[in-house]
Amino acid sequence: MGAQDKFENKAEELKGRAKESAGAAFGDEDLKNEGKADQASSAVHKGIEKVKDKANEIAEKLVGDEDK
Template sequence: MGAEDKASNKIDNLGGKAKEGLGKLTGDKSTENEGKFDQAKSSLKDAGEKIKDAFKN
């Protein structure tokens, strides 16, 4: 996995956590769910990159 991909996934994950926290704080379920979705999307991209790396080796 390239450093750029790792950084991008980390940023997406942190952004998702921030959205989720903001949604909980304000009681906005839509924003909270968006944050959870962003985190899940980041995890899936990370897993996909790890699979690609495994096949390269």
């Protein structure tokens, strides 16, 4: 996962937490739910990036083994 992707995912997660907290504090269920959705989206993006990283790692191992 690139540094930019990590930063964007963390920012989305923190934005979601802030929205959820604000929604809870002000009794705004829509804002609270929007915050939860932002956090879920961040988690999905993190998962996708982990899968990409693992696939790249495996591909590098396979290519590296062919060179030996």
